[in-house]
Amino acid sequence: MNHSQDVTRILFEGFQPQAIYLFYVLGFTSIAVFAYGVYVQIRKYRRGQPDASWGHFWTRFVDMFKTMMTHRTLKRRDKSAGRAHALIFFGFVLLFLGTATITLEYDFLEPIFGIRFWYGDFYLWFSLVLDLAGAALVGGLLYMMYRRKWLKLPKLDYQRPDRQPEDPDYDRSAYRREDWAFLWTLIIIGITGFMLEAARLVWLIDNAAIWETRWWSPVGALMAEAMLLLGFTAESAGIFRTGMWWFHGVLALTFIALIPYTKVKHIFTASASLMFRDPLAGRRLPAVPEDQETIGVKTITDFTWKQLLHLDACTKCGRCHEACPANAVGAPLSPRDVILSLREFANNALQKNELPDEVELDVHGKDVGQVFMETLWSCRTCMACVEICPVAVEHVPIIVQMRRKLVDEGNMEPILQKTLQSIHKNGNSMGESKRKRPRWTKDLPFTIKDARKEPVDVMWFVGDYASFDPRNQVVTQSFAKLMHQAGVNFGLLYEAEMNAGNDVRRVGEEGLYEFLATANISTLEQCEFNSIVTTDPHSFNTIRNEYPDFGGQFEIQHYTTLLKQLFEQGKLKLKQKLDYRVTFHDPCHLGRYNKGYDAPRELIQLLGCELVEMDRNRDNSFCCGAGGGRIWIPDPVGLEKPSENRMREAGEIEGLDVFIVSCPKDLTMFEDALKTAGFEGKFVVKELIELVNECVEFDETVTIDAEIVSA
Structure with missing residues (x-):
């Protein structure tokens, strides 16, 4: 195999300089919005208490990497979901690396060092791998849609056992809408990427180097053949490509910008949660430091930065909800809902520029976002939630820390x-x-x-x-x-x-x-x-x-x-x-x-x-x-x-x-x-x-x- 350097894809092919400048403005704006969101999240975590989880950093990183690569925690007791997530994860990672590779050559290596590699055999194999990655991503997303819409799994209904329908924070339909928005956004990005590829192939049908190697992009090539059957010409495909290019590009940049503000941030928070997991979580509870004046957790800032990170790591998969014995018998407890309540509370209180007063930071009580005493006392500390959580959220230590405050204030059953x-x-x-x-x-x-x-x-x-x-x-x-x-x-x-x-x-x-x-x-x-x-x-x-x-x-x-x-x-x-x-x-x-x-x-x-x-x-x-x-x-x-x-x-x-x-x-x-x-x-x-x-x-x-x- 020895393809010439003519076999490549010219970035911004057919675009005027003004359009290219506009794209870069949008790109840097997206990065700026993303960076500010990351800053807000880090500031939120820093408002928590210290946590001794930084030791053995390299060992932790390697273990996290192995867990992510094998998907071992995601496949447990739900192999179908684990496999679908693996398709989404690896497809997304490969597409991201592919985009980063193009950016590396176009914006850095070629203009600064004159290094160019995105052509010939490398380009063709690159196209094949990314086409398959895109197909894997779309396939995984379609299964997740099927799972939510038609399987109707109880663990995904977000019905709260700790609230009544008349309570102002009972309704969690916003989470359901967020889930669907996430799935649809990603699948539209994937499909429009294939449509963009197909339109480019038809647009350049007269370029032999492009058309004769089209099957190195099998999904795009199939869609190109379909476009020809539908009557697309090179000219109409070029017009369609321009519109699709902007739609796909703006949607992808918007997706990047919103990562720190939406469910998508679990890409980072779940990884960090796995990395800083305590292998003895729940089995060995933390002692109260000698210099700590208060016992347990009363306010959201009493949690450690790692526990605040755990709140954001939760993907709402419902496995802890399904495994919890208290929830199974109708007690007002779902480990997932405790985590989500605290997450909502943390976001409302700690993402502000200035912290509210201590009363507004209190996580105990009956007000919106607070955790009920009855919920905490329903826990059997059986560790079923911690054991099954695919992203290493440590529910039991969080619940026990909150119980410590209840005990300290005498809020318990008289018989206890x-x-x-x-x-x-x-x-x-x-x-x-x-x-x-x-x-x-x-x-x-x-x-x-x-x-x-x-x-x-x-x-x-x-x-x-x-x-x-x-x-x-x-x-x-x-x-x-x-x-x-x-x-x-x-x-x-x-x-x-x-x-x-x-x-x-x-x-x-x-x-x-x-x-x-x-x-x-x-x-x-x-x-x-x-x-x-x-x-x-x-x-x-x-x-x-x-x-x-x-x-x-x-x-x-x-x-x-x-x-x-x-x-x-x-x-x-x-x-x-x-x-x-x-x-x-x-x-x-x-x-x-x-x-x-x-x-x-x-x-x-x-x-x-x-x-x-x-x-x-x-x-x-x-x-x-x-x-x-x-x-x-x-x-x-x-x-x-x-x-x-x-x-x-x-x-x-x-x-x-x-x-x-x-x-x-x-x-x-x-x-x-x-x-x-x-x-x-x-x-x-x-x-x-x-x-x-x-x-x-x-x-x-x-x-x-x-x-x-x-x-």
């Missing part, structure tokens, strides 16, 4: 306040004396070591529900006997153990959390042990991910991992296998929070059970409703509970025998839901420990009742 007071006084959420914490050990046929008095290999951090709740005590005793049978050298903190604080922190009571964490860390550091085990995923999460911030560096594992190891080492042996048809519920704090998906399933397989997964499993598991302190707050009368919703999902499994859990709070929530959802007698809820107990071969001195408990 009473529970927090009980935790501060007694070290547990059950309202029991500290001395009763180890009472469950008295019925065991052996003595568990007091790790405060003698060294142990494994420290067992039991947790509140596993220690005090009668139904969970049965499970706790079973686990103790399993460890004893396996010969594990383990011990307890006895009455010195306090609530680990995981849910206290997610309620927003940061002061009490720090008191609990430092007290537990101090006690643990006075003991001699190698590792910690817990049957409570909530305790597991905070000890693993949050205690290190307070100096508590401990090796910790969930009981499922330990039991799996004990079987592998031959320290536990099976006397029988089970033929139950079962399903397994992934606890949020073990699964989504800490990726502990495999060990429970491997144990279930080891026991011989037939595992049938629910549709929502692993990272898409549906919260039981207990998280974020909600187990201490009564659900509204008449509203379906998340646990009941989950029971109905399990009830669809034909022939189900056992609904397996591996969390004390799950056992409490689901045994109650089994009755209220109408499935009592159809299957039972059991802790995985109880199934292991049925199968393990025990010495005579460690006998356990293997009867199914359905209290």
Whole structure:
């Protein structure tokens, strides 16, 4: 292949100098409008608080680049949308790079250095690639239009669960109009680009170098053939080209100018959000800096610059809305709507030249744009929203920061306040004396070591529900006997153990959390042990991910991992296998929070059970409703509970025998839901420990009742 330099496209071909000057004036005006918009956005972010997310800049950039190139977050649970977005994204990027390449040669390299490359073979391959890129862009946009217009997905309807139709800020049809304007603008830019190309080919039909190589622009060539069939001549095509050139050019420049002011800015904000994402977001909540006078977020300027950036990164895709358990059962919460409300508030307040007074900056309340207290308290902090967000918006830390202010001002349910007071006084959420914490050990046929008095290999951090709740005590005793049978050298903190604080922190009571964490860390550091085990995923999460911030560096594992190891080492042996048809519920704090998906399933397989997964499993598991302190707050009368919703999902499994859990709070929530959802007698809820107990071969001195408990 050796095409001459005649094979090219002359920029501004056939235009008078005055028209070229006008185009440059419009171009620089567009850039100026764009630059001012960028300045306004950066000024808005700078009005937020500092955020320590600048570290490891290059590593963050590479991870963001990989995410964007693979579209891995966009394809999850919605492959069609992810693929369509990939067509739009890569098509747009290639077209942008193509335009930049032309500008580089025409305005810089050729006039300054005499360098010219946009001709011959390079030009032909350039034309082919950009034609295919344009086709990909248009194809992706058409699918997105089809998706919005005909599929009518509930997550894209923008209906607000936190407002009533009569509320002034209930209507979000403006977002729908913006979405359609974005799609139509881009698709018109793409189609008019092809029309412009086709008109140029017909206009220059007598130029052999142009016409004979037209199929290097396949879409444009097809449209050129269509124009000829429609009766276009070279002269009429030239006139049509001139009008289309200006229409296409002005529309493209307008699109560029409006990027910082519209949905289009997600091109930049989503990338930045991915780049500055916290891999432990929600799993490890931020402590209150010692020099900070106030706790939590009261005004929009109390958010950090990164959180303000997150608000703009949201693309309104509705995946968090769809995944949220509170929203699924009709609570006044949609993670998307919280983010959008705060975005609107930030834009109204922080894009002004001068900041309003503090009253106008308050994000809490019932006025337009503010977030309701009921909305914040509906959150289960299950992390479903953070986990599925394709652009790394960190909803849970934002909600918890706002809760901290509510707690600080006493705006909470009286029963929750009473529970927090009980935790501060007694070290547990059950309202029991500290001395009763180890009472469950008295019925065991052996003595568990007091790790405060003698060294142990494994420290067992039991947790509140596993220690005090009668139904969970049965499970706790079973686990103790399993460890004893396996010969594990383990011990307890006895009455010195306090609530680990995981849910206290997610309620927003940061002061009490720090008191609990430092007290537990101090006690643990006075003991001699190698590792910690817990049957409570909530305790597991905070000890693993949050205690290190307070100096508590401990090796910790969930009981499922330990039991799996004990079987592998031959320290536990099976006397029988089970033929139950079962399903397994992934606890949020073990699964989504800490990726502990495999060990429970491997144990279930080891026991011989037939595992049938629910549709929502692993990272898409549906919260039981207990998280974020909600187990201490009564659900509204008449509203379906998340646990009941989950029971109905399990009830669809034909022939189900056992609904397996591996969390004390799950056992409490689901045994109650089994009755209220109408499935009592159809299957039972059991802790995985109880199934292991049925199968393990025990010495005579460690006998356990293997009867199914359905209290």
